[in-house]
Amino acid sequence: MATLEIRDLHVSVETEGGAREILRGVDLTVKQGETHAIMGPNGSGKSTLAYTLAGHPKYTVTSGEVLLDGVDVLAMTVDERARAGVFLAMQYPVEVPGVSVSNFLRTAATAIRGEAPKLRLWVKEVKEAMAALQMDPAFAERNVNEGFSGGEKKRHEILQLELLKPKIAILDETDSGLDVDALRQVSEGINRVASSGEVGTLLVTHYTRILKYIKPDHVHVFSAGRIVESGGAELADKLENEGYAAYVKGGASE
Ligand code: ADP
Ligand code: MG
Ligand code: MG
Numbered sequence: 001m002a003t004l005e006i007r008d009l010h011v012s013v014e015t016e017g018g019a020r021e022i023l024r025g026v027d028l029t030v031k032q033g034e035t036h037a038i039m040g041p042n043g044s045g046k047s048t049l050a051y052t053l054a055g056h057p058k059y060t061v062t063s064g065e066v067l068l069d070g071v072d073v074l075a076m077t078v079d080e081r082a083r084a085g086v087f088l089a090m091q092y093p094v095e096v097p098g099v100s101v102s103n104f105l106r107t108a109a110t111a112i113r114g115e116a117p118k119l120r121l122w123v124k125e126v127k128e129a130m131a132a133l134q135m136d137p138a139f140a141e142r143n144v145n146e147g148f149s150g151g152e153k154k155r156h157e158i159l160q161l162e163l164l165k166p167k168i169a170i171l172d173e174t175d176s177g178l179d180v181d182a183l184r185q186v187s188e189g190i191n192r193v194a195s196s197g198e199v200g201t202l203l204v205t206h207y208t209r210i211l212k213y214i215k216p217d218h219v220h221v222f223s224a225g226r227i228v229e230s231g232g233a234e235l236a237d238k239l240e241n242e243g244y245a246a247y248v249k250g251g252a253s254e
């Protein structure tokens with residue numbers, strides 16, 4: 001069972017006023033087969049954690065470590081992270097001109113599996129995964145992220161998740177900008193992947209609404225760059241009722 005360990009992670013970004021520390025000692029362990037929700041007010045550093053795990057160059061790790069089965073993830077390139085089995089939904093957020101969804105997915109699968117999937121089997125795999133997400137087959141021929149709606153981007157993320165079968169998946173704000181039907185379909189996709197028991201999921205979200213569909217094993221409250229409370233699914237219910245006010249300095253809610 002693969003384990004992702006984040007140990008006392010401190011991360012800064014360069015701003016006009018100099019380096020600014022955003023993450024201030026994050027500790028978290030995610031094992032294959034577990035679903036963790038990271039919840040917290042806007043600006044608490046949730047996306048910074050996701051971007052840092054993705055290897056975004058803008059974020060500098062000043063101390064701490066991230067290990068996948070004891071191997072230093074922070075020393076890996078973005079590609080190496082993907083090959084090691086760490087999936088980051090925002091890894092390819094940009095448009096990829098001239099590359100269709102279908103070619104993009106096959107290239108990614110080839111990189112991760114170490115060999116090109118057999119074409120006929122692959123076509124079938126993609127078709128089934130798209131049908132499960134209730135995606136129009138024509139979507140596979142569109143260029144990656146070109147003119148994708150918010151909902152299409154999220155479905156494309158979950159399609160990647162289903163096909164690339166990572167060990168650890170980090171999904172940032174997968175619920176934002178989705179209408180109720182899309183939210184349900186995307187959630188069902190995440191649950192399908194999670195129920196395989198082979199993926200550890202780190203679901204980063206500001207809102208509790210996606211947790212109506214996805215039951216996390218662990219919920220962590222993020223505030224001012226670190227985890228300030230951890231619990232089970234009941235913690236999400238408490239956040240739903242009480243908001244984040246208790247966790248924000250001075251009691252102010254966001
Ligand atoms: P969240 O995802 O919880 O809303 P973020 O990680 O996006 O929080 O942001 C945390 C804080 O770090 C915010 O104050 C934000 O302005 C700041 N921040 C994040 N990324 C950058 C960046 N690239 N440059 C400057 N400040 C940043
Ligand atoms: Mg510290
Ligand atoms: Mg964010």
